[in-house]
Amino acid sequence: MNDQPPKLGTVPSKEQVGRAMRGFMTDFGPTAALAMESCVHCGRCAEACQFYVQTSDPRYTPIHKIQPFRQAYNREAGPFAFIYRLFGFAPSVTATELEGWQDLIYDSCNMCGRCSLICPMGIDIADLIEQARHGMFEAGLAPSDYLGTLAEKEHATGSPFGLTVPQFQQALHDIGRQHGVVMHVDEAKADIVPTISSIDLKTYPGSMAAIAKILNHMGASWTFRTDGFDADNVSLTAGDRVGQAAITRGIVDAAIACRATTLLMPECGHSFTEMRWEAANVYGKDLPFRVMQITELLAEGLADGRIRVNKVTQSATYHDACQVSRRGGATAAPRASLQALGVDLHEMEDSGDSNWCCGGGGGVALINRAKSLRAKAFEIKQHQIEATGAPTVYTSCSGCRQTLDHGGKATAWTKSVGSLLELVADNLAVDNPTAAKPKD
Ligand code: SF4
Ligand code: SF4
Numbered sequence: 001m002n003d004q005p006p007k008l009g010t011v012p013s014k015e016q017v018g019r020a021m022r023g024f025m026t027d028f029g030p031t032a033a034l035a036m037e038s039c040v041h042c043g044r045c046a047e048a049c050q051f052y053v054q055t056s057d058p059r060y061t062p063i064h065k066i067q068p069f070r071q072a073y074n075r076e077a078g079p080f081a082f083i084y085r086l087f088g089f090a091p092s093v094t095a096t097e098l099e100g101w102q103d104l105i106y107d108s109c110n111m112c113g114r115c116s117l118i119c120p121m122g123i124d125i126a127d128l129i130e131q132a133r134h135g136m137f138e139a140g141l142a143p144s145d146y147l148g149t150l151a152e153k154e155h156a157t158g159s160p161f162g163l164t165v166p167q168f169q170q171a172l173h174d175i176g177r178q179h180g181v182v183m184h185v186d187e188a189k190a191d192i193v194p195t196i197s198s199i200d201l202k203t204y205p206g207s208m209a210a211i212a213k214i215l216n217h218m219g220a221s222w223t224f225r226t227d228g229f230d231a232d233n234v235s236l237t238a239g240d241r242v243g244q245a246a247i248t249r250g251i252v253d254a255a256i257a258c259r260a261t262t263l264l265m266p267e268c269g270h271s272f273t274e275m276r277w278e279a280a281n282v283y284g285k286d287l288p289f290r291v292m293q294i295t296e297l298l299a300e301g302l303a304d305g306r307i308r309v310n311k312v313t314q315s316a317t318y319h320d321a322c323q324v325s326r327r328g329g330a331t332a333a334p335r336a337s338l339q340a341l342g343v344d345l346h347e348m349e350d351s352g353d354s355n356w357c358c359g360g361g362g363g364v365a366l367i368n369r370a371k372s373l374r375a376k377a378f379e380i381k382q383h384q385i386e387a388t389g390a391p392t393v394y395t396s397c398s399g400c401r402q403t404l405d406h407g408g409k410a411t412a413w414t415k416s417v418g419s420l421l422e423l424v425a426d427n428l429a430v431d432n433p434t435a436a437k438p439k440d
Helices: 013-038 044-048 050-055 062-076 081-086 095-107 114-118 125-138 147-157 165-179 198-202 205-218 234-238 241-257 269-283 294-304 332-341 368-388 398-410 420-426
Strands: 192-194 262-265 290-293 315-319 392-395 416-419
Touching: 013 062, 013 095, 013 125, 044 050, 044 062, 044 114, 050 368, 062 081, 062 095, 062 125, 095 125, 095 368, 114 125, 125 234, 147 234, 147 241, 165 205, 192 205, 198 205, 198 398, 205 294, 205 416, 205 420, 234 241, 234 269, 241 262, 241 269, 262 269, 262 294, 269 290, 269 398, 290 294, 294 332, 294 420, 315 332, 315 368, 332 420, 368 398, 392 398, 392 420, 398 416, 416 420
Parallel strands: 192 262, 262 290, 315 392, 392 416
Antiparallel strands: none
């Protein structure tokens, strides 16, 4: 991948401010300045943000998180910057201040969009924070431990863990054998192209087998593509706009290469919103295929009979991933699947589009120093899950699943955390007669 980003921690202090300001200028500054002018200071966004609610720290008020960046833009790059400097309306920004602001836009923001949903003025603070991260990344100020490091690797190799094509091929082969499921790889023509999340490959490989099992059961024409498979897009959460676009473009091109009609996003939140809302911008025109999150395919297949399941006897609650439900629009689909399975669903307070983040979204799970903040945010979710009385919580995002798993271990939790995708795959009815049969 070309256009290498600045190496973390290597940009001299005197260059950092200029680089950051150029990044803010690109799209954040004017929009943020306008948003700040529209703010009526009602405070509703504060009550929507888990980091403020759990700490009562006024720095974590959503609108405050972009305030320093707005001031910096006004002074350094905005159309009236000269006046701001002349009359001292805003002090000059220092590299030390920029470093201090990492806490505001990385460590204490899940980009969950709860504040954006509640704002009566329609200010999309989550989007502004995403844009502010671009400037920080340009200045080499993405958190080096460890989100920024992963983004650097993704930028250089196309995978946050540096996974090569032969390694991916081998992993697919191994998962297929281990789970007794046919893996279709690099077929020249296929209707459905599923992508993966690196978290699944590393931690939950069973979910990749589950996708294959379900697509085979449906008798679908499908293939993994080794020229565009990893949809994680750590670059998005780190703020690397070039890397983000390259990952997206690679997946779009891979789907087009095999004339796919459906690009299937895995149980991963940010990869879904990137493909659903941003990919057409990267491609430059309408995508020649539809983008579906796996829960949407499950609901569609269960409704039209292409997926048939045995009923289960269990009660459970469902954790909405912010990017799948509120930001992605797939709120009803997982519930339709749970209903088709016969799950006795105990909804949490604030479920669906009003859900609280698990605490790890927006790359926060990948920032080691944010551990205690993350744990505080997780407490809300933990209490809400416990209040349902259900023994199991299902979700459709492996990032959330991992955060819930880690949070549960840290608090000696007795709840079990599961994947909705795997629940469907584990309870498929007799094989669809048109489905492919596993080979040795
Ligand atoms: S909810 Fe909107 S208008 Fe109210 S304080 Fe927050 S950003 Fe401003
Ligand atoms: S996007 Fe979520 S975490 Fe970030 S400021 Fe808004 S409510 Fe808080």
